[in-house]
Amino acid sequence: MTKRCWVISDGSAGMVNQAWGLAETLGYEVELKKIRLRQPWETLAPYLTIGVGHCLAKGSDSISPPYPDLVLASGRRAIPPALYIKKKAHGQCKVVYVQDPRISPSHFDAVVCPQHDGLTGENVIQTIGATHRVTSEKLAQARADFQHLNPQNQSVLSVIIGGSTKKYIMDMDFTHRLTNDLSQIAKKGWRVLVTLSRRTPAAVAEKIKSLPSSIYVWDGTGDNPYFGLLGLANAILVTCDSVSMISEVCATSVPVYLYPLPKVYWKHQQFHQSLLDLNRVRWWNGSLELYDFTPLAVNQDTAAKLKRLLTL
Template identity: 35%
Template sequence: MSSATIPWVVSEELAGLNAQAFGLAEAAGLPYDVKVLRPAAPWKWIAAKFWPNPLSVVAGSLGSPLPGLVIGCGGMAGVVLAALRRRALPVVQIQNPRISPKRFDLIIANRHDELTGPNVFVTRTALHRVTPDRLAAAGAAWQERFAAYKRPLVAVLLGGNNGRYRLDAAVAGALAAQLVAMARRDQVGIVVTPSRRTDPAVTELMRTALAPVGGWVWDFQGENPYFGMLALADMILVTQDSVSMISEAAATNAPVMIAPLPGRSRRQTLFLETMRAEDRVRLFEGRFAPWPVSPLNDTFAAAEEMRRRLSL
């Protein structure tokens, strides 16, 4: 495949957006070049939908030659993709672009986006890069390192404040107390990974609280344990704020419990209603309470739909 035909993956410099676009391309078996959108001043302070000439704003991010397909994720990417389509390029948008769906060849949107149309493919989960092969490799790589912790093993994925939900020291303290009580009562091991959004004070609080029961909290040093935790956990606990982390956890063989947070989001509520209707997630009530589950992952179905529609 020549460089002129290798698809572009276009998004802002945000890990969550990149993971969705990378996951779609990889599930479709497509190589890709990453194009990170870095608009210069003053456009970086102005919503992309108001840019009069989007391609000139991000020209330094894209380069040439133009590819045979462009995949984008997020609102800024949506505006750029719509402009590229005017040059007869096929474009696939992930997430609601907040502009006319008619400006795209295909939109892949989660049910909580409440978007429908003849060129819209609706998923239950966010797209991501969790696959059986990646989990198997990560499980083998981390098996020995996690062998010291009690089994059953509970993996805890921490998000953070995001404008809709709150995960501060007070909320984290209550969650930590539940985890400590569960470790003692149910005799489980606990491993925790914070995310980029987790307040360092929350991370340190968790580390201090879990130390007496042998819990482990990643300190961002060395190799990222995230996929290893997903692969080896007997139960996964995810804070309510992150659709991406919940979707990734649901792609494993482990039951997924949701740690509720103060706040409110219509989109998040709709997403969790879908996941609970599938019995793929349940509300965490302080106990290790697994139930039979199967992996739930709509990334491969989305990739197959993209290949079918665009004859890839």
């Protein structure tokens, strides 16, 4: 009988993907429970841990019994309902938080957290980067589905561009450097395939979309080619602003280059360095080399550790 897992989240794609990908790797049947919080939990989560039976706002999915075998919660808003389930399930349902909960890990059966966050504890599983939904099977299917993006069967450089955050700024100096680099790579015979993020500043996006037509830039219409770009790639260039994006591209079987931004967040520096130490990534210096590396298996390693810790 297939075991069941609820993924609890406010619906943010990054949060859902981390938990869902781990549940898929564990082999569980997955159901998303999308929640909204009432006040004061909306403002005070994760720190307000009392009265959590009253935390859900209208429009939330039901978290009533029967409970699943496993709950994977991700994002601060998922913490109050996860704690409620842990209390009511009386040990029949394991409750795991994915990311740094900002409260004691002892509130959960286990916590899965990137090692650069520095969280430790008997029930803490540290990961290099984030869990995700990238698998070799999905990439093979996407490669077939999006083969039309490489009609001349050239070597492919897939370019994954994030955007500005509280810690990073994508300015026009960055944009000029990037567009010049991509033009030079295309002139050397590479097929350059580019996808942008919802976080990409409008001015940056417009400049990238004005690249020569020989460079493919997804315009946001039709099926999202993200997995196709990962599957088609012979090498990947990714901006350094997102742990999730970098973790996903490092799940592929091709070399990964990090494209620098003007400032690098110190926690991300630790993450970048861990990947550099493993020779899984290299910083972009203007030239492409198809170097050898050890594949990164974050999902598989995390699932194995979680099974041992919780006897799943």
